[in-house]
Amino acid sequence: MSHIDNPSHIVENVSRRGVLKGVVASGAVILVARSLPAQAAGSLPKYTTGASAMPHGTVNDPHIFVAIDSAGLVTIVAARAEMGTGAARTSLPMILADEMEADWARVRIVQGEGNEVKYGNQDTDGSRSVRHWLWPMRECGAAMRMMLETAAAARWGVPVEEVEATNHEIVHHGSGRRLGYGAVAADAAKLATPARETLRFKDPAAFRYIGTGSIPAVDLFNITTGRAIYGQDVRLPGMKYAVIARPPVLNGKLVSFDATEAMKVPGVEKVMELKGWTWPAKFQPLGGIAVIARNTGAAIKGRDKLKIVWDDGEHASYNSDSYREAMKATAAKPGQVARNEGDIDAAMKGAAKVITAEYYLPHIAHATMEPLAATAVVTDAGAEIWSSVQSPGGTRDDVAKTLGLPVEKVVVNNMLLGGGFGRKSKCDYAQEAALLSKALGGTPVKVIWTREDDLQHDYLHTVAWQRIDAALDSNNKVIGWRHRSVAPSIWSTFIPDPKHLQPLETSMGLIDMPFDIANIRCETGEAAAHTRIGWFRSVINIPQGFAVQSFAAELAAATGKDQKEMLLELIGPPRIVDPRKSVKELWNYGEPFESYPIDTGRLARVLELAAEKAGWGRKLPEGHGLGIAVHRSFVSYIATVVEVAVNKDGSWSIPRVDTAIDCGFHVNPERITSQIEGAAVMALGIAKHGAITFKNGRVQQSNFNDYQVVRISEAPKVTNVYIVPAGIEVPPSGVGEPGVPPFAPALCNAIFNATGKRIRQLPIGNTIAI
Amino acid sequence: MITLRVNGQVQAYDGDPSLPLLWYLRDELGLTGSKFGCGEGLCGACTVHLAGNAVRSCAVSMADAAGHEVVTIEGLDPRGDHPVQRAWRAVNVPQCGFCQAGQIMQAAALLAKTPNPTEQQITEAMDGNICRCGCYQRIQTAVRAAATGV
Ligand code: FES
Ligand code: FES
Numbered sequence: 051m052s053h054i055d056n057p058s059h060i061v062e063n064v065s066r067r068g069v070l071k072g073v074v075a076s077g078a079v080i081l082v083a084r085s086l087p088a089q090a091a092g093s094l095p096k097y098t099t100g101a102s103a104m105p106h107g108t109v110n111d112p113h114i115f116v117a118i119d120s121a122g123l124v125t126i127v128a129a130r131a132e133m134g135t136g137a138a139r140t141s142l143p144m145i146l147a148d149e150m151e152a153d154w155a156r157v158r159i160v161q162g163e164g165n166e167v168k169y170g171n172q173d174t175d176g177s178r179s180v181r182h183w184l185w186p187m188r189e190c191g192a193a194m195r196m197m198l199e200t201a202a203a204a205r206w207g208v209p210v211e212e213v214e215a216t217n218h219e220i221v222h223h224g225s226g227r228r229l230g231y232g233a234v235a236a237d238a239a240k241l242a243t244p245a246r247e248t249l250r251f252k253d254p255a256a257f258r259y260i261g262t263g264s265i266p267a268v269d270l271f272n273i274t275t276g277r278a279i280y281g282q283d284v285r286l287p288g289m290k291y292a293v294i295a296r297p298p299v300l301n302g303k304l305v306s307f308d309a310t311e312a313m314k315v316p317g318v319e320k321v322m323e324l325k326g327w328t329w330p331a332k333f334q335p336l337g338g339i340a341v342i343a344r345n346t347g348a349a350i351k352g353r354d355k356l357k358i359v360w361d362d363g364e365h366a367s368y369n370s371d372s373y374r375e376a377m378k379a380t381a382a383k384p385g386q387v388a389r390n391e392g393d394i395d396a397a398m399k400g401a402a403k404v405i406t407a408e409y410y411l412p413h414i415a416h417a418t419m420e421p422l423a424a425t426a427v428v429t430d431a432g433a434e435i436w437s438s439v440q441s442p443g444g445t446r447d448d449v450a451k452t453l454g455l456p457v458e459k460v461v462v463n464n465m466l467l468g469g470g471f472g473r474k475s476k477c478d479y480a481q482e483a484a485l486l487s488k489a490l491g492g493t494p495v496k497v498i499w500t501r502e503d504d505l506q507h508d509y510l511h512t513v514a515w516q517r518i519d520a521a522l523d524s525n526n527k528v529i530g531w532r533h534r535s536v537a538p539s540i541w542s543t544f545i546p547d548p549k550h551l552q553p554l555e556t557s558m559g560l561i562d563m564p565f566d567i568a569n570i571r572c573e574t575g576e577a578a579a580h581t582r583i584g585w586f587r588s589v590i591n592i593p594q595g596f597a598v599q600s601f602a603a604e605l606a607a608a609t610g611k612d613q614k615e616m617l618l619e620l621i622g623p624p625r626i627v628d629p630r631k632s633v634k635e636l637w638n639y640g641e642p643f644e645s646y647p648i649d650t651g652r653l654a655r656v657l658e659l660a661a662e663k664a665g666w667g668r669k670l671p672e673g674h675g676l677g678i679a680v681h682r683s684f685v686s687y688i689a690t691v692v693e694v695a696v697n698k699d700g701s702w703s704i705p706r707v708d709t710a711i712d713c714g715f716h717v718n719p720e721r722i723t724s725q726i727e728g729a730a731v732m733a734l735g736i737a738k739h740g741a742i743t744f745k746n747g748r749v750q751q752s753n754f755n756d757y758q759v760v761r762i763s764e765a766p767k768v769t770n771v772y773i774v775p776a777g778i779e780v781p782p783s784g785v786g787e788p789g790v791p792p793f794a795p796a797l798c799n800a801i802f803n804a805t806g807k808r809i810r811q812l813p814i815g816n817t818i819a820i
Numbered sequence: 821m822i823t824l825r826v827n828g829q830v831q832a833y834d835g836d837p838s839l840p841l842l843w844y845l846r847d848e849l850g851l852t853g854s855k856f857g858c859g860e861g862l863c864g865a866c867t868v869h870l871a872g873n874a875v876r877s878c879a880v881s882m883a884d885a886a887g888h889e890v891v892t893i894e895g896l897d898p899r900g901d902h903p904v905q906r907a908w909r910a911v912n913v914p915q916c917g918f919c920q921a922g923q924i925m926q927a928a929a930l931l932a933k934t935p936n937p938t939e940q941q942i943t944e945a946m947d948g949n950i951c952r953c954g955c956y957q958r959i960q961t962a963v964r965a966a967a968t969g970v
Contacts, residue, residue, distance in 0.1 A: 133916055134916030135915070267914065269917060270914065271909065273917030274900065274914070274920060275894070275900035276893030276921045285850055316836040317836060317839075344847075345844075346846070347847070348843075417952060418952060419865065419916060419918040419919050419950065420855070421856065421857070466917065468855070468918025469918060469953060470916075498856070500859055501857065724955070724958075728954035732954050753860050753862055754863055754950060755862055759952060761948075761949075761950060761956075762947055762959060762960065763944070767957075768957065
């Protein structure tokens, strides 16, 4: 079931080969690299990343990731999950191919199964793929290239120093003899992998693919022809289709059910209870009643006919309106101190002016375009899963645990993901399929989540109330900053509810606040979770970043300053901000602070870049406004300028967005651009429509009619993306997530500049009351 | 017994006539290119051509499809080289790709009827097709490119 057939990628790259040969013909570039001293650009990096701290770390062995057949076809394993960023199946293999001097037209990609012992960490989350795998992939490629050279030199009986691998063949410089990769592949495969310290790397100037953005996504042809296979598309002989009625309230229990009518639906074959777990239960299923049928349509119709009595339990008290008021009251009181510098109380007392603002962001649902689906076959021999999951290795572990099997007896095949955004990090759906197949004696079962299931049983993005108080002196200088963040914690999914945000969460936009202010206090307020809280693309950076970046513009308005100038003043001189001296624990996105510090120079630079490119300060038509925001997340720096157009009737649109990103060394600028374009659309959805609300413990929304996402008519007309250039010595940083947080505050800052109206609670809706 | 043509082939179906066409295509015929995104006619992921019109196959019953010609993404062009497909590739439209079969079928139906659409006509025709990854800017560009020739 792996995506091995890829005519497109072969067809489309063939046309590029002429171009590439041209590059090779002037091959001096590559030769120069080899004559450089050992410590030139082609050496191992001088920084470390958090990759080795991830479970199972990284693997840099070509014996694991590369196979070459006798015809020279290079097969590269994509072990991480591909959900649309292009990182897993295009960018990482491209790094390897480039470094091993493979011709991309003769490369194919196969998807690796969930196996972290073999492949290293596969948890595709946290905007980590290129950040953690740039070097392991280069190392794999360099090792493979050197093994090919060694094999060819042995074949010719010449010193290895005299041969060079270039564009899919090995050349002997003395004689001009050439051997294709296929001719020496078998010999090369028998060689031991060279030690890491002995690897020779290409000079970045000789990269053919890295940094060019010229390689289309590997799955492009199959996607445009309907051949790409997602988790929803898996089909096995004899497979049954299941949909599940889950308890509508968290920890609700089944009292009774009547399947008489459901069983009368043509195609429905069985109705059965599915075991559930009491919260917190990580990614274990909620349980419920499963309807098993010969096709999905019959299963859905059968479920509609079920009569079920639930005992809702304590979380039936969860109502979004009253919860919001309770959070607001909490934010009015001192909370747990998460960061403390100087003396905030004295600053507040001595202030000439205190400015206060509060912000509210509701729960949001991931609503991946592909609703969740998983297929399983579980027999005495073991379990096999076919699904689309962000963490194939983690899924393997979790399925093994739930079934009581050793991990060696669980195989997880990963398909393409029709979007992930953090939802598919949680493999409850794969476990459901496994439990059902086991209960049915090994029958292949595909569990399908409908859109209603997806919205009503998500691991939702948290709901948050934010309050910021700033103390200003008589010169309007900000001398004190107090930020209280109240939101249920993700940890409530894993451990008994701590009811306060934990360091992983406070580090995303609260305690890592980079402003140059003498007296700072950040606090968390108590907030209990009443639904499954998860992580959504860029996580709690969304509400915390919204508060900080909206408030900066409020300070600008209060002091008669320009939004950008205010931000530059708050950011202060270029320096490294190190909150570690004043916090218990800073989670730096899992990275060593030394490699990825909080650098206000880089922060200010993207701000200036976005402003310049957007024509900040330019004359605008009536009703238009520009707004700006800048935020560091996933160790990248991003600034966004939004232009909004507000009509007299309050309807509004976005003619233009300009975003600058500094993500360090970058591999695939074309896919970075697409990620930032997409982030603007998704963040607009959060700002304009996104709200999951609860009444009596139940999610009130059901489908795209009442949980709206952005459509083409309301999307930004143009999103321009500017990537800050960076050399190979600059550590790469995140791309998939960090585009989201600055968008909503930039938008609301633009609306303020257009209308004078300050929006502090999302979603905005289709019209702005002016 | 219901008969219909799917991508040029005659098919016979004797199950529940209220079954949405989408599940017949996907689960019974194995044509998984048409996607399930909402089941309520709200997202366009399941878009196919029915008698030449773009329809939401999740909202068309087998009874309604009876006797008609259905074209899915698999049948749009034998080599996958329909102008819309070519434009989609030239512009690198997809991210995750899950919505794209529906987008392409929608765009192909638009261009069949309106070969030179205005920007506004493109936006209106594509507004029922959600792309959660947010590829809209490129979708707009690609439809324009398909109309003008790539
Ligand atoms: S699945 Fe048919 S419109 Fe969404
Ligand atoms: S490409 Fe992912 S939903 Fe459109």
